[in-house]
Amino acid sequence: NALGCFATGVCVITTVSKTQQALGITANSFSSVSLDPALVLWSLQNNSDVFDVFSRPRYFAINVLCSEQQALSNLYARKGQHLLEPSHFRLGSSGAPLLRDALASFECELYETHAGGDHLIIVGRVIQMQQRPSGSPLLFYSGGYHELH
Numbered sequence: 001n002a003l004g005c006f007a008t009g010v011c012v013i014t015t016v017s018k019t020q021q022a023l024g025i026t027a028n029s030f031s032s033v034s035l036d037p038a039l040v041l042w043s044l045q046n047n048s049d050v051f052d053v054f055s056r057p058r059y060f061a062i063n064v065l066c067s068e069q070q071a072l073s074n075l076y077a078r079k080g081q082h083l084l085e086p087s088h089f090r091l092g093s094s095g096a097p098l099l100r101d102a103l104a105s106f107e108c109e110l111y112e113t114h115a116g117g118d119h120l121i122i123v124g125r126v127i128q129m130q131q132r133p134s135g136s137p138l139l140f141y142s143g144g145y146h147e148l149h
Contacts, residue, residue, distance in 0.1 A: 008029075008141075009028065009030065009065070010026065010028050011064050012024045012025065012065060012073065012099055012102075013025050013060055013061070013062055014060060014084065014098070015096055016059075018053075022084040024076040025076055026073050026077035039125055040062060040123070043121050045118060046119060050082050056110065056113070057110060058110055059108065061092060061107050061108065064105070064137065065138040066101065066132070067138050067147050068138075069101065069102070070145055072088065073138060092105070094128065098130075103136075104130065104132070106124070109124060109127050110125075111123045111124055111125040
């Protein structure tokens with residue numbers, strides 16, 4: 001409960017599997033690491049049903065959700081519901097799926113990974129980024145979604 005007191009944004013991490021399937025998983029463990037080089041990280045639970053795909057992708061994207069995208073967050077948070085619907089994304093320059101209408105998207109190349117207890121910490125080097133000119137973030141706090149007022 002104490003960790004839930006820290007408000008976070010909500011992201012959907014996306015990548016393409018070896019069989020060329022576009023996949024997404026909801027996460028709120030996103031953070032900036034470095035500006036030079038531009039590095040970001042997110043954490044993947046070791047028992048995730050898509051651990052094999054997301055633990056070592058060559059390219060992936062971190063899509064920061066806007067307040068209108070709560071349904072996407074819920075959809076891609078469900079076990080077994082990680083196949084991206086074609087209308088939800090377009091491919092970025094790296095081939096990583098970028099969610100349409102995300103507040104911001106960071107296309108990343110895998111930089112390194114670190115064991116972190118029951119999670120794998122995945123660090124990516126940002127190779128492209130884009131952001132919407134306006135919009136509010138989807139926030140998660142104390143076990144539920146919230147909006148800025």
